[in-house]
Amino acid sequence: MSFTVFALFAALVLVSAIWVVTLRNLFRAALSLGLALLGVAAIFLLLEAEFLAFVQILVYVGAILTLVIFAIMLTAKLQTAVDVPSRRQPVAAALACTALFAVLVAATWGLSWSPYPAGDAVNLSALGRELVETLVLPFEVISLVFVAAVVGAIAIAARR
Amino acid sequence: MNTVIRESLNAWWPEAWLSLGGLLAMVLGVWGGKAGAADGRGARAAAAVLWLALLAAAVALWRTPEATSSSLFFGLIVCDPVSLPFRWLALGAVAVTMLLIAASKELASAPRGEAYGLLGLIGVGLMLMAEASHLLMAYVALELVSLASYVLVGFLEERRSAEASLKYLLYGATASGVMLFGMSLLFGLTSSLSFSDILLSVDGMHQPMAGAVMLAVLLMLVGLAFKISMVPFHQWTPDAYEGAPVAVAAFLSVGPKAAGLALLLRVMGALEPVWPTIAPVVLGLTIVTMTLGNLVALVQTNVKRLLAYSTIGQVGYLLIGFVVHTDLGIEAMMLYLIAYFFMNFGAFACVVAVVNDSGSEALEAFRGLGRRSPVLALLCTLFLMSLAGIPPLLGFFGKFLLFGSAIAADHTALALAGILNSAIALYYYVNLVRLMYFVEPQRAGVLQPPWMLRVTLGVCGAMTLGLGLFPNALLQALRAIVSANLL
Numbered sequence: 001m002s003f004t005v006f007a008l009f010a011a012l013v014l015v016s017a018i019w020v021v022t023l024r025n026l027f028r029a030a031l032s033l034g035l036a037l038l039g040v041a042a043i044f045l046l047l048e049a050e051f052l053a054f055v056q057i058l059v060y061v062g063a064i065l066t067l068v069i070f071a072i073m074l075t076a077k078l079q080t081a082v083d084v085p086s087r088r089q090p091v092a093a094a095l096a097c098t099a100l101f102a103v104l105v106a107a108t109w110g111l112s113w114s115p116y117p118a119g120d121a122v123n124l125s126a127l128g129r130e131l132v133e134t135l136v137l138p139f140e141v142i143s144l145v146f147v148a149a150v151v152g153a154i155a156i157a158a159r160r
Numbered sequence: 161m162n163t164v165i166r167e168s169l170n171a172w173w174p175e176a177w178l179s180l181g182g183l184l185a186m187v188l189g190v191w192g193g194k195a196g197a198a199d200g201r202g203a204r205a206a207a208a209v210l211w212l213a214l215l216a217a218a219v220a221l222w223r224t225p226e227a228t229s230s231s232l233f234f235g236l237i238v239c240d241p242v243s244l245p246f247r248w249l250a251l252g253a254v255a256v257t258m259l260l261i262a263a264s265k266e267l268a269s270a271p272r273g274e275a276y277g278l279l280g281l282i283g284v285g286l287m288l289m290a291e292a293s294h295l296l297m298a299y300v301a302l303e304l305v306s307l308a309s310y311v312l313v314g315f316l317e318e319r320r321s322a323e324a325s326l327k328y329l330l331y332g333a334t335a336s337g338v339m340l341f342g343m344s345l346l347f348g349l350t351s352s353l354s355f356s357d358i359l360l361s362v363d364g365m366h367q368p369m370a371g372a373v374m375l376a377v378l379l380m381l382v383g384l385a386f387k388i389s390m391v392p393f394h395q396w397t398p399d400a401y402e403g404a405p406v407a408v409a410a411f412l413s414v415g416p417k418a419a420g421l422a423l424l425l426r427v428m429g430a431l432e433p434v435w436p437t438i439a440p441v442v443l444g445l446t447i448v449t450m451t452l453g454n455l456v457a458l459v460q461t462n463v464k465r466l467l468a469y470s471t472i473g474q475v476g477y478l479l480i481g482f483v484v485h486t487d488l489g490i491e492a493m494m495l496y497l498i499a500y501f502f503m504n505f506g507a508f509a510c511v512v513a514v515v516n517d518s519g520s521e522a523l524e525a526f527r528g529l530g531r532r533s534p535v536l537a538l539l540c541t542l543f544l545m546s547l548a549g550i551p552p553l554l555g556f557f558g559k560f561l562l563f564g565s566a567i568a569a570d571h572t573a574l575a576l577a578g579i580l581n582s583a584i585a586l587y588y589y590v591n592l593v594r595l596m597y598f599v600e601p602q603r604a605g606v607l608q609p610p611w612m613l614r615v616t617l618g619v620c621g622a623m624t625l626g627l628g629l630f631p632n633a634l635l636q637a638l639r640a641i642v643s644a645n646l647l
Contacts, residue, residue, distance in 0.1 A: 107375040111368055113348055133162060134234040138300045141288065144179055145304045148281045151186050152311030155274040156325075159317060 006046055013039035026072050034065045051124060168232035171239045173220035174247060175284050178254070181213020182280025189273015206273035207262065210280050214255055221247055235354050237291040241644040245494055246290035246422040249501055253415035254283040256505045256616055260407035263509075263612040265516040267405050270315050278308040279411070286415050290422035295343050295353040298423055302339075302387065305416055306332050313404040313412075324403020331396040332386065339383025345376035355430035363433050370434075377434050378441070380427065387420035390479065391449040394472050398460075401468040406515055409464055410508030413471040418497050421478060425490065428482075435485065443483050447577045450476025454584045462521050463511055466588065467504075470547065473585055474500055477578055480562045484569040491642045492565045495635060496558030499546065499624070503555050506543035506620030510536060513609040513617075518602070526592055528601025536609060537596045539621045544589040546624045549582045554628035561635075 016039065019032035037060045044053035131139050169176065185206035224239070231238045239247075261267055261275055285304030292298035310332065314325030347353055349372055350361040362373055386393040401409040428435060453472030460466040478500070481493025511521075513536055518525040530537040546555035559582065566575040609617070627634055 103375065107368075107372045108345070109368075111349075111372055114351055133165075135236075135296070136165060137168075137233040137236050138296050141284070141297075141300045141304060144182075144281050144284060145300065145307055147183065147186070148278055148304065148308040148311070151274055152278055152308060155271045156311060156314050156322075159269075159271070 002046065006043065009039050009042045009046065012036075013043070027069070030065065030068050030072055033068070034061055037061050037065065051127065164234060171224060171232055172237075174217040174224070174251070175287050177213050177216040177220060178251070178280050178287070179284045181210045181216075182277045182284065184213070184277075185210045185280055186274055186277030189271060189277060191273075203272040203276075206276045207258065210254075210258060210276045213280060214251060214258075218251055221251065231293055231356075235356070236294045236297045237288065238293045239291055241641040242425070243287075243290045243422070244641060245498070245638065246418055247287045249418045249497065250283050250286035250290070250415060252501060253286070253411060253418070253505075254279055256509075256620075257407055257411040257415075259612040259616045260410055260505075260509060260512050261405070263516070263610045263616075264405055264407050264512055266316060266519075267407065269317065270405075275312060275315060278312055282308045282312075282411075282415065286419040289419035290426075292423060292426060293355045295347070295355075295358075298427070299336075299340065299343065301419075302383065302423070303336065305419065306336070306387075309408075309412060309416065312408045313400050315408065316403070316405055318403070320403045321405075322403075324400045327403075328396050328400040331393075335383045335386035335393060339380050342376045342379025342382070345372065345379065349373055349376065355426065358430045359432060362431055365433070373431070373434055374437055377431055377438060381438075381442075384420055384424050384427065385445075388417050388424070388475050388479075389449075389472050390475060391445055391452050391472070394449070394453070397472060398465045398468040401464045401471075402462060402521075404464075406464065406508060406512045406521075409467070410505055410512075413467065413508070414501050414504055417471070417475060417478070418501070421482065421493065421497065424482060439483065439485070442479070443571070443574065446476055446479040446483050447574065448476075449473075449479060450577065450581045451584075454581045454588075457588050458584070460588070461523055463514075463523055463526070463592075464521050466523065466592075467507065467511070470585070470588070471504070473581060474504070474547070476581065477559060477562055480566050480571075480574055480578055483574065484565050484571055486565060486569050487642050488565040488568055489562075491635075491638050492558065492561035494638050494642070495631070496555075496562055498634065499554040499558040499627070502620045502623040502627075503543045503546040503553070506539065506617060506624060507547065509613050509616040509620065510540040510543065513607065513613050516609070517607050523592065523595060524602060526595045527599045528596070529607070530597040532601055532603075532605065533607040533609075536607060536617070539617050540596065541593050542621055542624060544592055546628070548586045548589040552625075552628050554624050554631065557628055557631045 013036050016032040016035035020029050020036060023029040023032060037056065041053045041056040041061070044050075044056055188205040188209055189202045191202045191205060221244075257279055258276060261272060261279070267275070282305050285301045285308070288297065288301035289305065292301055310325055310329045313328050314322050343353075346358065349365075349369060350358045352358055352361065365373060382393060384390075386396075389397040401412065404412065450473050453469045453474075453476060457466055457469035457473060460469060478493055478496055481489040481491075481496065483489070513533075514525050514529070515521055526540075529540065542553065546553035549556045549559040551557075559578070563575040563578050566572070566578065
């Protein structure tokens with residue numbers, strides 16, 4: 001039962017991911033991206049990582065995808081553009097991707113993954129405490145990353 | 161406050177000061193007028209704040225408690241002796257780049273306050289990369305450096321600058337993605353992100369798990385190889401350097417390279433059992449990296465592209481110290497990094513002076529520099545000869561140690577490749593010297609660089625020559641550091 005559900009969502013993710021890279025209309029590609037992200041959130045739910053699924057929807061579908069769509073709509077040229085990226089090496093790219101995929105499958109096939117000692121890792125208050133105790137340094141450094149990204153983007157955009 | 165955090169902060173003041181300075185510089189940069197009023201109060205206040213922060217960081221680093229190998233912040237970073245030279249290099253790179261930015265005419269209308277702020281934050285990222293002992297920390301530090309670098313590359317109000325920035329971003333995002341995939345694979349196999357735990361569980365792993373670990377390591381190497389411009393992930397380098405302001409290109413050619421090599425040392429330290437299997441790959445790529453960089457540099461006509469390919473060649477030399485995998489090799493690599501810091505920043509400072517004067521980045525702009533500005537031309541020759549590895553300069557001594565460590569570790573082919581490459585590289589470095597001394601100048605008049613450049617050139621020149629003549633103290637300090645390494 002749960003495998004069927006997983007297969008359904010995995011197929012959804014795969015198909016929409018293929019659309020993202022093959023659709024020639026950028027707007028539709030962005031919407032397919034949203035579909036793929038939702039599918040990933042559903043898989044997280046299946047794995048009983050409710051919080052991660054919630055964050056996935058909130059951040060990726062809610063914020064990032066909205067930004068992408070806004071960017072496409074605000075740049076009028078892109079909105080109507082159909083034949084966007086140059087497709088000079090589709091065969092080479094497909095071959096390289098297939099080869100990489102084959103190597104990945106060959107290397108990971110038949111491994112026995114040891115389950116991570118989860119315990120109450122999904123417990124929200126424990127997660128919050130981790131962020132201000134053991135993981136406080138990366139948490140703070142990520143805020144530096146965000147400041148750098150936002151200020152930098154504005155500094156460049158404000159002059160053009 | 162938690163005692164662990166308080167104790168960790170004690171060893172981490174330099175980074176804390178620098179991040180505070182970077183943030184404050186951004187705030188002050190907006191003060192006193194619109195963005196674009198570059199020499200306004202804002203930019204000057206931002207520069208002053210970042211200089212103060214750098215000073216505070218340097219004092220804190222100098223007075224840092226006798227470097228312990230104990231891990232800080234719950235095992236996320238280690239401020240051990242090995243991280244020390246890399247932290248100094250990061251601080252130095254920020255300081256020199258600030259001088260270069262202030263001296264660049266091409267950045268006259270750019271929001272310099274923001275540039276200083278971003279630079280400070282990159283400095284924190286560089287230091288963290290050299291200290292990371294946890295994959296999460298390593299990744300966050302790498303992204304801090306990368307994201308701010310993408311922005312700085314696009315700081316010129318030109319089409320090619322934006323293009324370079326975008327190219328750099330796309331390449332970087334792909335490399336990051338591949339690296340993250342490798343990290344996730346490694347996490348799945350070892351159930352841990354901390355370097356010491358990874359070492360424990362990788363040790364004694366058998367097939368097929370060992371094969372999967374190999375793959376994970378190779379994928380992670382992609383991200384690191386991108387950062388240090390190692391072939392085949394070097395293509396972004398010439399394009400990004402060409403579009404970037406000269407000062408930023410100078411920074412990118414030194415800062416992230418040093419920190420990337422430090423992180424490479426740390427990651428491979430955690431994956432020691434895998435090293436024998438991937439050593440041949442890294443060895444081959446090292447030889448290809450230096451050969452390709454030096455050969456392509458021969459046909460360049462733009463000085464920034466020339467120095468970009470020269471960087472790739474130099475990274476190849478630096479990797480020798482990594483590949484030989486001995487204490488002697490690491491020692492030689494650190495010494496050559498210090499040499500590279502001074503000679504490469506010096507060479508780029510000369511480029512800033514020439515670009516300020518002529519507005520052109522063609523090699524032709526160097527014509528007749530010997531007549532127009534004898535001191536500048538002499539210093540420029542000094543840096544180029546040091547990059548080429550001519551005695552008695554520091555670059556020669558570093559190369560000598562690197563090739564010596566390769567021979568001592570029975571990697572004669574590696575040493576031979578390095579020597580051959582030095583011969584090839586001599587051609588394009590000497591060509592630039594020929595243009596300066598034996599060709600008629602294109603423009604008349606004396607070229608007088610601003611004081612910021614004179615300071616940079618003076619310090620870099622004194623170090624390249626002085627440390628080259630008397631390298632013993634430096635060598636002894638590095639030897640003590642490497643032998644104290646408890647990784």
